Amino acid sequence: MVEATPELLTEILGSVLQDSAFMFVEPTDEPPEWGERVFTATLAFESVKGGTLRLTMAWPVGVELAANMLGTDVSDPEAEENGRAAVSEILNVIGGAWVTRYFGTKVPSQLGLPQALLASKPATGPCTCAALVRSETGDPVLLELDMD
Numbered sequence: 001m002v003e004a005t006p007e008l009l010t011e012i013l014g015s016v017l018q019d020s021a022f023m024f025v026e027p028t029d030e031p032p033e034w035g036e037r038v039f040t041a042t043l044a045f046e047s048v049k050g051g052t053l054r055l056t057m058a059w060p061v062g063v064e065l066a067a068n069m070l071g072t073d074v075s076d077p078e079a080e081e082n083g084r085a086a087v088s089e090i091l092n093v094i095g096g097a098w099v100t101r102y103f104g105t106k107v108p109s110q111l112g113l114p115q116a117l118l119a120s121k122p123a124t125g126p127c128t129c130a131a132l133v134r135s136e137t138g139d140p141v142l143l144e145l146d147m148d
Helices: 006-021 059-070 077-081 083-103
Strands: 025-027 038-046 050-058 115-119 129-135 140-147
Touching: 006 025, 006 059, 006 083, 006 129, 006 140, 038 059, 038 083, 050 059, 050 083, 059 077, 059 083, 059 129, 077 083, 083 115
Parallel strands: none
Antiparallel strands: 025 129, 038 050, 038 115, 050 140, 129 140
């Protein structure tokens, strides 16, 4: 089992966004400026240990994510309408990558169902480690891990 580190989360987050949504992100240490709305999603997992992954992204990043996954433009109303679904789906992919990288493939692992919402501020909760990145537009994306 590898160690749960911000670097590992950053690597997983960056590769999933790039491979699944054609989005490129860069790590940052600057405090996030979220704006008026954020997409936030949580996903429980269970294996040798259990825990929760929480993904938060600025609203424009969620809309861009949906547009890229739908193959449309960010100005398309469908991109905005599908932001929550896109954030849920990308967190599901991140969860699969996380359990595979952290626990390996020789132990059973299970993912819950991602729960996403559009909110006025990021969700908070226990956090073992986190990865903060910025999109190409400078908007923040935060992946947090809480291990039981």
